[in-house]
Amino acid sequence: MAKPRSYKLLCPIARGLDRVGDRWTLLILRDLHAGPARFTDLQRGLTGIAANLLTERLAKLVEDGLARKTQGPHATTLYELTDLGRRTRTLIFELAMFGALFSSEGEVVDPGNLRTVAVTLGSAAEKVAVGDLNVVASFVVDGEEMEVKAQGGTASVSYSPATDPDVVLRTSYNSLMALSEGEITEHVFAQNHCQLELHVPGKEYDLFRLFALILAVFRTS
């Protein structure tokens, strides 16, 4: 394995970049924040990455103690974040907040998928959750399922099926991005771009309040 470039500077910023500054590395971490993933899951999510690069990056993440290999169900190997790796969360969130300031002008080769938004959504939700929000939602986006939970003043997002959700929201990834980019309003989204399946009456209000708070983070950042 080739030894990657290092800045060899004392500054903590340079030390940080020596771990996560290589091309693709932060995007890999972004996906891993959604939960353990297989090599092929990551490869599909990171459109355009070469297999050998993904191998190198994962090896370095493991070597630096940010990720580890584990055994998954059917003799598959999974990659997951270590505690140290999870500490990139606020960093990645700040990066997303910064990146949201720019329009995606020019050609976009890949729209992305649900894994890619899990970190940002989770961090934002956690940041805005207030005491009287109380909802457990299942998020089904283009067939992929996520759990969004807001309870007791905090919130979390998990890239796994929700157990006994109060409300199930089905939508498409494109609609979700159009909403976050401001191309459609929350109202239009609620009317035309999603369908709700309500298990506990009234819970859709809590869900949409959470949505509104999260969107506010991006708009006023």
Place this chain on the structure above:
Amino acid sequence: MAKPRSYKLLCPIARGLDRVGDRWTLLILRDLHAGPARFTDLQRGLTGIAANLLTERLAKLVEDGLARKTQGPHATTLYELTDLGRRTRTLIFELAMFGALFSSEGEVVDPGNLRTVAVTLGSAAEKVAVGDLNVVASFVVDGEEMEVKAQGGTASVSYSPATDPDVVLRTSYNSLMALSEGEITEHVFAQNHCQLELHVPGKEYDLFRLFALILAVFRTS
């Protein structure tokens, strides 16, 4: 000018990386957060960067609207951050907090200089400043001077000489890093690694309280 690689992904994290993800870019921004700088200042601060790369990176930062060229004193050209560029502050701070988790094992080719710590110090100071802290300090590190101000519950750091400081603290860059790395304690630092010039009696206590709070941010992060 060669066109840099772009991820061409819709995700805001990828959009952010398309602006600041190239090698050296975040370190250049780090230095610019300390204030306007000349080409040569930046080149000296970023040990090892090639002139052509610095040229390319600066051009891209200007093109993306993160920096601009201005005229300095003696017909020199200065680079300074735009409002948009200044929004990388929290991102860079989070990167520094993450990087501080790792030891600088292995050879370090460059110790750094005062510009390189200005962002981190400023962000940390702003974060911890409390209401009853009130001090204007001049920081003289290896001849370079900085102003550290804490007043009215907020704090700021500026890479320029302080006007009428309450206290002047002289130290070396190495001592400062040893302190932040935990190699020496705050007490040892105060005793043996710096000299104070007190203009307003008692202000050294406010200054060292601010120090203690800033260090706590790094230790418990």
Place this chain on the structure above:
DNA sequence: CGGGATCCGTTACGATACTG
């Protein structure tokens, strides 16, 4: 001396093909 531009060898990246 400040602010680059040019050239060139080296390294990393990207695409495709192939394997246990």
Place this chain on the structure above:
DNA sequence: CAGTATCGTAACGGATCCCG
């Protein structure tokens, strides 16, 4: 599924040179 191998191309790093 989880990578390895190969190879052309693009980016980086160092040095030198240029111009005001």
